Amino acid sequence: MVSVGREIAGKLKELVDRDLSFMHICGTHEAAISRAGLRRVLPQQMKIVMGPGCPVCITPQGEIDAALELAGRGFAIATYGDLLRVPGSRGSLESSGGDVHVVQGVHRAVEIAKQTDKEVVFISVGFETTAPTVAATILSEPPENFSILSCHRLVPPAMKWLLEQGEANLQGFLLPGHVCTVAGYKEYEQFPVPQVVAGFEPEDILLGLLMLVEQVRKGEARVENAYPRAVTREGNVRAQQLMYEVFEPTDVEWRGFPVIPRSGLKLRKKFEEYDAQKKFDIGFRPVTKHTACLCDRVLRGLVSPTDCRLFGTACTPRTPVGPCMVSHEGACRIWFTYRSREE
Numbered sequence: 420m421v422s423v424g425r426e427i428a429g430k431l432k433e434l435v436d437r438d439l440s441f442m443h444i445c446g447t448h449e450a451a452i453s454r455a456g457l458r459r460v461l462p463q464q465m466k467i468v469m470g471p472g473c474p475v476c477i478t479p480q481g482e483i484d485a486a487l488e489l490a491g492r493g494f495a496i497a498t499y500g501d502l503l504r505v506p507g508s509r510g511s512l513e514s515s516g517g518d519v520h521v522v523q524g525v526h527r528a529v530e531i532a533k534q535t536d537k538e539v540v541f542i543s544v545g546f547e548t549t550a551p552t553v554a555a556t557i558l559s560e561p562p563e564n565f566s567i568l569s570c571h572r573l574v575p576p577a578m579k580w581l582l583e584q585g586e587a588n589l590q591g592f593l594l595p596g597h598v599c600t601v602a603g604y605k606e607y608e609q610f611p612v613p614q615v616v617a618g619f620e621p622e623d624i625l626l627g628l629l630m631l632v633e634q635v636r637k638g639e640a641r642v643e644n645a646y647p648r649a650v651t652r653e654g655n656v657r658a659q660q661l662m663y664e665v666f667e668p669t670d671v672e673w674r675g676f677p678v679i680p681r682s683g684l685k686l687r688k689k690f691e692e693y694d695a696q697k698k699f700d701i702g703f704r705p706v707t708k709h710t711a712c713l714c715d716r717v718l719r720g721l722v723s724p725t726d727c728r729l730f731g732t733a734c735t736p737r738t739p740v741g742p743c744m745v746s747h748e749g750a751c752r753i754w755f756t757y758r759s760r761e762e
């Protein structure tokens with residue numbers, strides 16, 4: 420950590436005079452915090468917990484099962500590598516024996532569709548960061564044998580749910596820098612709690628935490644931007660327009676959460692020829708959890724990965740039991756990787 424980081428860490432130690440718990444909603448924030456071992460330099464009374472910030476982790480089992488059903492029907496499935504090993508009710512896409520392609524992005528899935536007569540379904544996960552690119556692809560009129568299974572999510576409705584429940588007793592949020600680059604932070608102004616948009620260097624995160632602490636001490640509750648080199652209040656308006664031209668909000672379940680109103684994105688009727696759910700009459704069925712995996716509670720900031728008795732024993736990146744150990748943005752995978760720095 421460079422000296423400015425040490426200076427901020429020192430200031431935090433001076434200022435924190437009560438128990439404080441802040442949540443971030445971003446796998447990249449968790450990776451940056453754990454890689455730099457930031458929790459070790461924070462005041463003892465300050466806790467940073469993870470929220471539902473990993474798009475792969477919050478994809479519920481019912482959506483993985485729908486992807487497996489599509490693979491079972493003999494369609495080519497294209498998706499990001501992280502989704503491949505996420506367990507559904509009957510195995511994962513990796514173990515399905517289906518025609519599954521790992522792609523870097525939706526454009527590659529379209530290229531595959533252009534080279535085959537087979538139906539190609541892109542399993543489209545991600546927050547406001549990835550949905551605009553998928554929208555632009557749909558507007559470019561991809562081939563008829565291409566469709567998407569939309570598993571997209573929007574961050575503010577999940578935050579609203581967390582605040583309404585109040586189960587994690589949070590004093591503030593570090594807002595996700597990447598999501599806010601696209602979506603801006605205007606929408607977060609509705610929440611009566613301290614919030615700071617933060618970047619991804621250790622110093623960015625420490626600065627964001629310092630700004631949160633200062634708000635708490637002053638009794639304020641507003642959105643501040645500690646990442647102005649990338650984020651504006653309005654965000655990328657063109658990207659937002661593209662996203663809402665193609666998608667509309669819908670009520671969806673998140674892993675670890677019930678159905679959250681208007682927290683997902685589905686293709687508008689005009690584009691339903693590219694909607695795998697409509698095209699192949701596939702539904703998302705709720706699945707009851709039967710394992711000891713605590714991903715649901717990790718994603719709500721209620722427990723840490725090491726509170727799970729399977730962590731590092733039955734559950735490792737080689738033998739993942741839950742999605743939080745599969746994805747590179749998953750808290751359990753990140754803690755496993757940087758465990759010594761967390762300790």
Ligand code: SF4
Nearest residue numbers: 712713727734741751
């Ligand atoms: S360690 Fe594994 S089983 Fe436990 S919560 Fe994390 S992913 Fe689930």
